[in-house]
Amino acid sequence: MAEHVLVTRGLTKRYGGHLAVNHADITIEKGQIYGLVGRNGAGKTTIIRMITAQTIPTAGELELFGAVEPAQLGRMRRRTGAMVETPSFYPYLSAAENLEYYRIQRGIPGRHVVGEALATVGLADTGKKKFKNFSLGMKQRLGLALALMNHPDFLLLDEPINGLDPQGIVEFRNILLELNRQRGTTIFISSHILTELANLATHYGFLENGMMLEQISARDLEEKCRACLELEVDDASHAALVLEQALGERDYEVLPGGIIRLYSSLDEPERVTRALVEGGVAVQGVHSRGANLEDYFLSMIGGVRHG
Amino acid sequence: MVNYIHGEFYKVLRRKYPYICLALLLAGAGLLVWGWAFTNAHGNHVDFAAGGGMAVSLLVVGLYATVLVCDMVFSEQYKFSTLKNEVAYGLPRRRIYVGKLLVAAAVGLALALIVLAAYEALCYAVLLPSPDSGGVIGQVLYCLAASIPQWLAVLALCNLLFFLMRSSTVAAFVVIGVLLVPSNLFTIMGLLLHPAFTTAAAWTPDAIVINAYKYVGDGSYLAVSWALGAAWVAVCTLLGLWAMHRKEIH
Numbered sequence: 001m002a003e004h005v006l007v008t009r010g011l012t013k014r015y016g017g018h019l020a021v022n023h024a025d026i027t028i029e030k031g032q033i034y035g036l037v038g039r040n041g042a043g044k045t046t047i048i049r050m051i052t053a054q055t056i057p058t059a060g061e062l063e064l065f066g067a068v069e070p071a072q073l074g075r076m077r078r079r080t081g082a083m084v085e086t087p088s089f090y091p092y093l094s095a096a097e098n099l100e101y102y103r104i105q106r107g108i109p110g111r112h113v114v115g116e117a118l119a120t121v122g123l124a125d126t127g128k129k130k131f132k133n134f135s136l137g138m139k140q141r142l143g144l145a146l147a148l149m150n151h152p153d154f155l156l157l158d159e160p161i162n163g164l165d166p167q168g169i170v171e172f173r174n175i176l177l178e179l180n181r182q183r184g185t186t187i188f189i190s191s192h193i194l195t196e197l198a199n200l201a202t203h204y205g206f207l208e209n210g211m212m213l214e215q216i217s218a219r220d221l222e223e224k225c226r227a228c229l230e231l232e233v234d235d236a237s238h239a240a241l242v243l244e245q246a247l248g249e250r251d252y253e254v255l256p257g258g259i260i261r262l263y264s265s266l267d268e269p270e271r272v273t274r275a276l277v278e279g280g281v282a283v284q285g286v287h288s289r290g291a292n293l294e295d296y297f298l299s300m301i302g303g304v305r306h307g
Numbered sequence: 308m309v310n311y312i313h314g315e316f317y318k319v320l321r322r323k324y325p326y327i328c329l330a331l332l333l334a335g336a337g338l339l340v341w342g343w344a345f346t347n348a349h350g351n352h353v354d355f356a357a358g359g360g361m362a363v364s365l366l367v368v369g370l371y372a373t374v375l376v377c378d379m380v381f382s383e384q385y386k387f388s389t390l391k392n393e394v395a396y397g398l399p400r401r402r403i404y405v406g407k408l409l410v411a412a413a414v415g416l417a418l419a420l421i422v423l424a425a426y427e428a429l430c431y432a433v434l435l436p437s438p439d440s441g442g443v444i445g446q447v448l449y450c451l452a453a454s455i456p457q458w459l460a461v462l463a464l465c466n467l468l469f470f471l472m473r474s475s476t477v478a479a480f481v482v483i484g485v486l487l488v489p490s491n492l493f494t495i496m497g498l499l500l501h502p503a504f505t506t507a508a509a510w511t512p513d514a515i516v517i518n519a520y521k522y523v524g525d526g527s528y529l530a531v532s533w534a535l536g537a538a539w540v541a542v543c544t545l546l547g548l549w550a551m552h553r554k555e556i557h
Contacts, residue, residue, distance in 0.1 A: 052395035054556040077397025084395060085557075088388035090318065097321055105314030106396055146392065156395075 002029040004063065005154050005186045006051065011060035013046050013210075020046045022210040023060065028188060028203070030153075033180055035201030036190040037297050043210040044190040045085060048158045051188075052082045065153070078106070081152035083160055087143025091132030095123050095142050098131055099149060108150050117145040120175060136163030144172070148179070155179065157189045161196055173199055198293045208301045225296050228253075228261040229269055232285035233276065236260055242279030247272065255299055261289070311398065311406040315380060319414055324379045328372075329418055336426040344433045356437035359430040362423060363450040363520045369419055369458045370486055370513055374479045376415035377465035380407050385473045390556050400551045408466045408544065412459055419458070423451065446523050453519035453529055456536025457512040461486065463543035470547055470554075490514055510535060 006028040013021040021043040028034045038044045049055040051062065053074070061068060064076040089098040099114040118124045121141040126134075134142065140163050147155055155176075161169050177200065179185040191197050197204070204221060206213040216224070233239040236258045243249040243262065253261040265272050269286050276283050289295075319325060339361070343353040384390040393403055427447065437443065464485060468478035490511040497505030508514055515532050522528035 052391070053397065054391050054394055056553050074397040074399055077395065080395075080397075082395040084391055086388070088392060090382060090387060090389060092323075093318070093321060101314055101318050102392060102396075104317050105311055105393065105398070107310040150396075 004028070005030050005032075005065060006188065007063040008047075008051075009061040009063075011047065011050060011062060012058045013043075013050060013055060014058040019210050021050070021057075024207070024210070024212045026205055026212060027215065028186060030186055031180070031184055031202075033176070033187045033189065033200050033202045035197040035204045036188065036207060037194060037197060037204055037293070038190070038192070038207035039301070040192060042207045044207055045158050046210075047207070048082070048084050048156055048188070048190060051156060052080075052084055053077060054084065078150070079152060080154045080156060081147030081150060082156040082158075083143040083147045084156070084158045086162075087139045087146070089131045089139075089142060089146075092130060094128050094130055095126045095134075095138075095145070098142065099146060102146060103149060106150065113149055113151075117149040118142075120148060121145045122171065137165055137168050140164055140172075141168070144175070151183070153185060155185055155187045155189075157187065159191055160189065161191065161193060169196065176200060194293045194297060204293075206297060206300050213300050221293070221296060225292060226263060227266055228263045228289055229266055229272060230285075230287045230289045231260045231262060231272070231276070231283060232287075233258050233260060234282040234284065238279075239276055239281045242276055242281055243272075246275040246279055253299060258284075261299075308402055308406060311402055312410055315406060315410040316413075318382065319380055319410065322379065322382070325414065325418065328375055328379070329421065332372075332418070332422045333425055336422055337429060340426065340429040340433050343430070347435060352435065354435040354437040355430050355440055356443045358434045359427050359440075359443045360446060362426055362447045364517075365426075366450055366454040366519070367513055367516045369415075369454060370461050370516060371483065372419075373411075373415060373458055373462040373465050374482050376418065377411050377462060377469055378475055378479065380411040380414060381466070381469045381475065383475050385557070386475070388557055394556045400554075401548050404466070404470060404547055404551050405544070408463060411462055411466060415458065415462060416455070423447070446520065449523045449529075450516075450519040453522070453532045454516045456533045457516050460512055460536040460539030460543075463540040463547075467543045467547040467550075471550055486513055512536075512539070 004027060006026060008024055008026045011021055011024040011026070012019070024043070024047060026047070036044050036047065046055065050057050051064070062073065064073055065079060067073050067076045090101070093101065095118060096114055099117060100111070103111070103114055115124065118126070121144050123138065123141050123145060126138070131139070131142070140160065144160065147157070161172055164172055173196070176187055180187055189197065189200065201218055203215065203217050205215045231239065236254050239260055240252065240254055243252060243260070247265065249262060249264060251263040255261065262272065266288065269288070273283050273286055340358065343358045347353055382389070390403070394400065427444070431440070461482065465478070465482050468481050469475055472478040472481070490508050490513050493504045493508035493511065497508055509518065510531070515535070519528070
């Protein structure tokens with residue numbers, strides 16, 4: 001049986017009348033790269049802030065490496081590395097001094113870990129340059145260095161590629177993939193840059209308005225995002241009826257804006273179009289498509305899936 | 308806790324802040340002694356008893372300096388959002404709270420002792436000798452012993468307010484207000500309403516420090532000062548730990 005690194009059950013956070021996270025159930029197993037997908041304000045950061053004890057859940061349970069009691073959770077958090085929101089350090093200290101401060105405070109043995117962490121993220125040559133003089137990309141890298149300094153078993157990253165240049169994004173991705181493959185580090189990464197998540201994640205969780213809509217493996221998602229015929233019609237409900245009654249189709253998806261995705265009869269667009277027209281549906285366009293993570297997410301938050 | 312305290316010392320000692328404060332305080336002490344020496348050169352007669360003994364009336368500065376010391380150690384954690392790095396790693400919030408208080412106390416006491424020792428040494432070296440140097444030192448030490456618990460009390464209040472308020476500047480103003488307002492208010496109310504307020508005014512931190520020289524050698528005054536100081540520290544710390552327990556960390 002796979003080892004659970006993180007399990008949340010009914011995790012809820014309410015700020016006054018606003019429900020930021022609504023009964024979120026998340027399960028992350030050892031070795032996974034879990035991408036948390038959601039729009040701005042969906043509750044991604046709040047979930048990470050609850051996992052990292054920055055905010056106390058209103059309700060629900062949090063299990064980290066099997067621990068659920070607060071004192072045990074505290075100890076288990078020392079097996080994690082986190083980068084939440086913008087990286088925050090003391091502006092009057094250099095990169096090495098900032099990391100050395102946290103190394104001492106956390107009781108991590110060996111001064112060499114500071115140099116190793118800085119070298120891993122490409123900041124070994126920053127010398128005495130103060131944090132306040134760092135570029136946004138350098139700050140992001142230092143945030144990752146702090147998260148990596150204790151060789152964590154579980155890495156929590158909240159929008160980690162914000163501010164990185166294209167080369168930095170590639171390097172960042174390679175570091176994470178190497179950690180995952182060579183050290184078996186489990187990674188929980190939230191982002192709204194879905195193309196980047198698609199390059200990394202082995203599993204996804206889709207969050208909307210604080211609610212976890214779906215958790216799915218990258219393999220299953222790939223299966224779901226298979227090729228389709230995308231039909232633009234004037235009346236999607238009527239078109240769906242015609243597809244079912246005239247052609248016997250069951251495997252289709254209705255999206256907002258009069259879009260229907262048909263996952264069968266891919267090589268017979270003329271037959272499908274003719275049936276729709278004969279059924280009284282105005283067909284405005286027919287395209288052959290394969291969905292990606294973005295399409296899937298958009299369909300999750302706005303569409304209805306059948307079949 | 309030992310690692311946490313070690314880390315805080317590492318950070319504080321790498322700031323310019325404590326060194327600038329120490330330099331300014333030493334410069335102030337040097338200027339004062341130079342003033343005595345200057346007047347002595349022009350016919351005045353300020354000896355070690357007069358100059359060195361002045362230290363007892365300067366101890367009240369320590370109450371206000373606690374704001375600087377607390378700021379030095381707390382290091383604007385909310386402004387720089389660095390508290391999340393500590394909490395996210397699983398460090399208990401009580402350790403963070405008490406650790407900063409202990410380091411602030413140690414740094415504050417060290418600075419106070421260095422400045423006081425330098426001032427007394429300068430007075431001894433520069434001013435005219437006096438027959439009762441030992442007595443003067445004893446008086447200063449007694450007043451210092453009565454002042455330390457009050458300094459710690461105000462430091463505990465500073466720590467509480469720095470943790471509770473997002474702005475260190477506002478927290479500093481509130482501390483100064485707490486120091487100034489009750490003692491003056493009680494004094495006025497004692498004159499206008501009831502003598503009990505006068506008694507209450509005498510046991511506020513600044514009054515205890517200012518009046519300590521009147522009770523040199525009186526063990527009961529020291530005991531009351533330490534008991535009141537300990538009570539302030541305990542109440543402020545318990546309040547702070549309770550408030551920090553569920554506080555949102557950004």
